[in-house]
Amino acid sequence: MPRVTDVVKNLLIINVILYFGVFVLPPEIQQWFRLYPPMSDQFKPVQLITHMFMHGSPMHLFFNMFGLFLFGPPLEALWGPKRFLFFYLVAGFGAAAVHLGVNYFEYLNLMGSMNPDEIALVLQEGGDVMLSGKQYTDSMLAKLNSAINTPVVGASGALYGVLVGYGMNFPNAKLALIFFPVPVKAMYFIPGLIALDLIGGFTGFSIFGQNIAHFAHVGGALFGLLLILYWRKYGSRL
Numbered sequence: 001m002p003r004v005t006d007v008v009k010n011l012l013i014i015n016v017i018l019y020f021g022v023f024v025l026p027p028e029i030q031q032w033f034r035l036y037p038p039m040s041d042q043f044k045p046v047q048l049i050t051h052m053f054m055h056g057s058p059m060h061l062f063f064n065m066f067g068l069f070l071f072g073p074p075l076e077a078l079w080g081p082k083r084f085l086f087f088y089l090v091a092g093f094g095a096a097a098v099h100l101g102v103n104y105f106e107y108l109n110l111m112g113s114m115n116p117d118e119i120a121l122v123l124q125e126g127g128d129v130m131l132s133g134k135q136y137t138d139s140m141l142a143k144l145n146s147a148i149n150t151p152v153v154g155a156s157g158a159l160y161g162v163l164v165g166y167g168m169n170f171p172n173a174k175l176a177l178i179f180f181p182v183p184v185k186a187m188y189f190i191p192g193l194i195a196l197d198l199i200g201g202f203t204g205f206s207i208f209g210q211n212i213a214h215f216a217h218v219g220g221a222l223f224g225l226l227l228i229l230y231w232r233k234y235g236s237r238l
Contacts, residue, residue: 007081008072011088012065015155018053019061027131034151035096037103041127042149052092054153056211064155071159071166078169083238087165087227088158094223095157099216102201107147114140122148157216160197161224163190168228194221 004012022033035051036042055061076084111119118141126145129135136142166173171187184192194217200206201214 003073004069005073005076005081005084007076007085007088008068011068011072011155015053015055015061015065019055019058022054031131031151034153035100036151037100037107037148039104039107039148042151047151048093048096051096051151051153052089052155052158055155056153060154064159067159068155068162071162074170075162075165080238083236086238087224088162090227091161091164091220091224092155092158094226095160095213095216095220096152098219098222099152099157099213102215103147107144110140110144110147114144119144152213152216154213154216156213157220160194160217160220161227163193164221164224165228166190168225190221194218197221 018033022030031042032044033047033050033054034042035047036044055064072084072088075087079087122136122141122144126136127149129145130149136145167186167190171185173186174183175186175189176183196207197212197214197217200212201218206212206214
């Protein structure tokens with residue numbers, strides 16, 4: 001494995017500093033850095049960038065940074081720092097786009113099955129309900145409120161792009177999960193990991209735990225794949 005390369009090192013440092021720096025701020029300030037759906041009053045365009053450097057817990061931070069530490073340096077050594085950083089950010093933005101797109105589709109479905117008074121209630125007070133740590137007892141109100149006011153954080157989408165890049169450039173490297181310590185070639189391991197996220201996104205069943213933005217993972221992988229295919233066909237100017 002190559003040394004920790006410059007862009008990877010700086011990404012690790014930024015993520016760790018921002019996590020612990022923002023963590024000590026009041027909750028009403030912390031929310032500025034999370035990515036809210038555009039339907040939410042809390043949404044700010046800058047969150048499309050800031051959410052990629054935020055994490056929900058120390059373990060969330062650790063696993064994303066550990067993955068970046070393992071799989072980022074070989075790609076940066078292969079591509080160079082500018083190209084790697086561009087790839088990382090495109091995967092992160094792609095993850096956000098897919099997550100928000102799926103979320104908006106769910107939002108439209110819920111809007112079509114609820115009356116105007118219920119919708120107005122959630123739009124008026126739903127954000128405050130979420131910030132107070134509570135939720136509606138009515139299932140439809142709760143689903144709509146979650147679709148509007150649930151933020152997403154983390155570098156997982158960008159990391160999934162990095163995983164795809166690693167798998168396509170080092171397909172015979174053998175990988176394993178902590179809870180499945182059987183080495184499997186990257187060409188099989190990484191698609192399998194993405195398939196698990198697809199299953200989790202459509203069914204809600206997940207081996208990765210609760211509150212996982214599965215479609216953000218899939219989006220990061222998809223945009224990473226598309227960018228690599230574009231580079232292979234047309235080349236890169238970076």
